[in-house]
Amino acid sequence: MNFTLYNSLTNQQESFTPIDKGVVKMYSCGPTVYDFAHIGNFRSFLFGDLMRRSLELGGYEVQHVMNITDVGHMVEGEDDKMLAAATRVKENKKSGRVPEGAIEDPNDPYQIADYYTNAFLEDSRKLGYKVAYEYPASVPKATDHIAGMIEMIELLIQRGHAYVSSDGVVYFSVESFPEYGKLSGNTMDKLQSGAGGRVSDVNQSMKKHPADFLLWKPDQKHIMKWDSPWGVGYPGWHIECSVMAKAVLGQDRIDIHTGGEDLIFPHHECEIAQSCGCSGESHFANYWVHARFLFVEGEKMSKSKGNFFTARDVFEGKVTGKPVHPAVLRFELIKSHYRSNMNFTTKGLTDSAATITKLIDFRAMLESKTGGKAADVDLSHPVLKEFSEALADDLNIAGALGVMHGWLKTDHSDAELSLAVWQKMNSVLSIAPINEGLAGVETASPGGGDDDEAETWRKAMVEARQNKDFATSDEMRDKLIEAGYDVQIGKTDVTIKKKLA
């Protein structure tokens, strides 16, 4: 299967060729475990999962690694890193997100990290994020790789890519790596002031270049600290991914690196500088693939706006007023293309619930006919061929879902064959076996006839059509007609009117 992916390194869609035939080595930047992962985080993680599963459907063996950032350097600010995390624990206890009794000592970073690591794995598994099932083998923790980080920093110093400043801090020297900036476009001449990343660099004047970034910071007083040739302290953030990718995937150069678009700079730019500086390879990852931001009802997610949602807030009904099955959230988060900003809406969740209910009901019908027996099927089946080709085309999920919706309407007299096709599609969509308890999931129903509701549906249809998701648009049209609306589809707009008689 020929895949194409949009490579952020070249800013174009490229044909995908793995280093080793048939095997894909893929790394995704994982969560910082000082709070619950929010739906924006999961949008980015699940896009990686969709890529992995699509490649697997296409016949590749995928070795997928995702790290857990549990070193205490991820909270901004200099003196209050743990204070901030501890404050958040208290907030989360107050809101009931963290039960009383959990995290006994909110000032112990290991307890905090442990608690949120487990919460993350639990949420991820509910959402069908495959790599979470491969913990700990494919999900390394930064605190388990400190020795590897020290080793890589030593090599970088030996090779002239890093130096110890007069105050003892170890920095990567961007001037030693002329290609710095090739991923983000933030070349050295453009970087006027410090951009070291999430670790605040107080001693800016000690650096050779303002863009030099921290590799190791000696700090006796820091709450998480390790011994090193540069004194007791802690590593910079970027170094952990360079080290863990190599340690777990077993080579200096890998095929695919994914993350959210906010990680392109400085994080991924710095990963490239460290990994290539150390290995001498021209590339760290051959394909850098990034997911765009998630918005909530058209707005940026923020705590101050009250639209900042964790996955569990959604599961528990804190967002929509009723519990949402994880399969519905998964579907909602994967159904828009990774290179479009995703707009998370209550309406979208309702639509996803309707689609999933339909798919689960359909499977139940097939299973009752076949007793659960499925035929043998491969990608030469015309429907699966089309479905997998859409996904191979830079993860065109709307195209793949369109194929699926079209297929549902066809003849299914060979129920064993249809069940097999359903299962193959589900290997990517992964709405089951995480479908337990789906009964009672709210489905879309455009009844009632009030104007606000019609307007919501109209907007959703226009949006689906703009995204070329005609299957969803058609589905909505059918439902509206069924509910007594007159629907007119124009070139750029849709008109919906309640039929008077």
Ligand SMILES: [Zn+2]
């Ligand atoms: Zn990373």
